[in-house]
Amino acid sequence: MTETEPTAATWYEATRIPRPDQARLGFDLDIDVCVIGGGLAGLTVAREVARRGWSVAILEGGRIAEAASGRNTGFVLPGFSESIDNMVERIGVDHTKQLWALSEQGVDYVRRTIADNDLPGVDPVAGWLHVDQTDNVKAVRAQVERLRWLGADVEMWPTERVRAEVGSARYFNAVHFRNAFHIHPLNYALGLAGLAAKAGVRIFEETPALSIDPAGVRKRIVTPNGRVRASHVVFAGNVQLGNLMPTLAATLLPVTTYVMVTEPLGDKLDAVIKYRGAISDTDRADNHYRIVGGDRLMVSGRVRVWQADARRFGTALSADMARKFPELGRVAVADIWSGTLGRTIHRMPQIGQMADGVWVASGFGGHGLNTTAMAGELIARGLVENDDTWRLFAPYELVWAGGRIGATVAQGLYWWRSAAEGVERTLSRLRERRRLAKEARRAAAAAAGPVVPPERLAAVTLAAAPVVAEPVLAETPVGEPPAGQGERRRNRGKRRKGKAGATETGSA
Incomplete structure (x- = not known):
């Protein structure tokens, strides 16, 4: 490198x-x-x-x-x-x-x-694709409407088309500028x-x-x-x-960005990134790249308000691309440099x-x-x-x-916005995983066949249950106790009388 x-x-x-x-x-x-x-x-x-x-x-x-x-x-x-x-x-x-x-x-x-x-x-190579890393399709659609209102020649690409041209599962919808180029x-x-x-x-x-x-x-x-x-x-x-x-x-405000060019990547680059125009995304840490020299990738990003060791940013940019394009792996960096621009x-x-x-x-x-x-x-x-x-x-x-204070504040805002955007990107990917899991469950249920309602089940003949005779209760005349109950009462009366006689004899 x-x-x-x-x-x-x-x-x-x-x-x-x-x-x-x-x-x-x-x-x-x-x-x-x-x-x-x-x-x-x-x-x-x-x-x-x-x-x-x-x-x-x-x-x-x-x-x-x-x-x-x-x-x-x-x-x-x-x-x-x-x-x-x-x-x-x-x-x-x-x-x-x-x-x-x-x-x-x-x-x-x-x-x-x-x-x-x-x-x-x-x-010159025609086209610029600006990709959203969140699933906020309404925001992208609104952006396209604003750009057309200004007279820009743009179109919205849905997630499926974006991923077919730029093979990253982290990418969602995009705005395509037909008249831009690199x-x-x-x-x-x-x-x-x-x-x-x-x-x-x-x-x-x-x-x-x-x-x-x-x-x-x-x-x-x-x-x-x-x-x-x-x-x-x-x-x-x-x-x-x-x-x-x-x-x-x-x-x-002096702003330094870092640019890297990879070693030749061969056919695997074409298999992953088919789009040949300029590409940027909503990641503040790594937001511009294009194919150069046939099969090399040029990537820029990692904004700083001071000069730093470019080699460190080459490693970081390579890691960023590996997260977005795991099929490429950790690409080897052939060259890395910085450039300082002035921002108002x-x-x-x-x-x-x-x-x-x-x-x-x-x-x-x-x-x-x-x-x-x-x-x-x-x-x-x-x-x-x-x-x-x-x-x-x-x-x-x-x-x-703002001098040095302005530069420090600007760097802090950059880091804060990067962190906030990172959270939203993570949430977008989680929502997509849940949606895909739900669709997979539905597909599995459909493959298992329809559930037959109970009323459509075939009639089944069941064996007859054994007949148990009900007990027959004897009728009791009104005012008389049930059978056996009167006999028990008479016996209890005799026992009480016997106890009373014994008591009187003992007292005497």
Whole structure:
């Protein structure tokens, strides 16, 4: 098993397309737009700005997409990290529909970019199945209705179909998203970087922005070996922004997830998991997986607000899958790594203009493949075309994440919710076992044949019972005692008289 550090090689690195070397900035540069951050958000913003004719450069402190953009599970899904119900409660029905439509546009952007440019090694696979681990069919049906109300192309899968496609007895009903898909995220990012360069974007790797002066018409950014002057600056970073933009960094809660890839599993994987799209479930401890490399399983989960030994989580993820798929056994882990993302308190991305000429695209919270694409287009249109669609995200402003205390509280809430969900999952399985046992008893009774009612039984001739003569009582005249009773009374009278005579003789 290979353990990787947050910036070290991953399975994606081992299977990526050739990575071009980008130069460091070693001179002063004057441009229209400076994008800080070479992840998916920064690459999309830069590409779309350049396609509209403006000059733009990317400053990346490390290498392109070496952080969360190139280390995630590769799910391209509509929606956001925040729930639909919470969005409706906060911003209303119509506003929620508008934001959902934008999230769908982000999915379409990724799909279109891959298809139109025949990006190599991205390997999109259609479909996303979100499985419920409880037997609450009403909740799943209500979720499907809400999603259709938003315009999503979804269908409900009953338990029987889910288990036929994803062979786990722990799974019940599911929501199937037909337009979602999964990809190799690092190859997509590298392909996107190539498209940005073709559009005229200048990409500088290993060029961290050390400081920024956002005042004035021209913003000034200092790097180790050169300075940049730009009319607009876009912060497309994450928790790595650190001291460069502390106000923004303080709004992000660093959340670390762990991703493992198994050794080849051969035919037994196909026998257990037939579905080839993205799969997630309602288990907070282990909720995303997909088949990669033909017969390997990629699994992510085990959320933490701090970095920990990745090897420990590889063992835990393997055990989780063994519980869900006992036919696979304890799968051998070929690679394990972690990735840290930035999550806001309101669980929505931060997109828009912070100040005159200062823009932000950040806080995608584990739902970034569609929302980074969406943010890139929104900011490019806002910069070049004065389009104000980005203002739809204004209700989700910058909110302090609580620092260390906030992280501790968030981890505690995560554990508490995991425990509560675990109880409900256990109860669901118990209810199913009772139902199956009851059905088995009924089946056994049916196999034994019907019970014949007494009135339908054949007549049986019984032997006649012996006749016993009844005693005959002699009639006694009225006023006379029954026979024998008078004789007994006379005898008792004679005995009393004899005793009385004896007494008198003795007294004399």
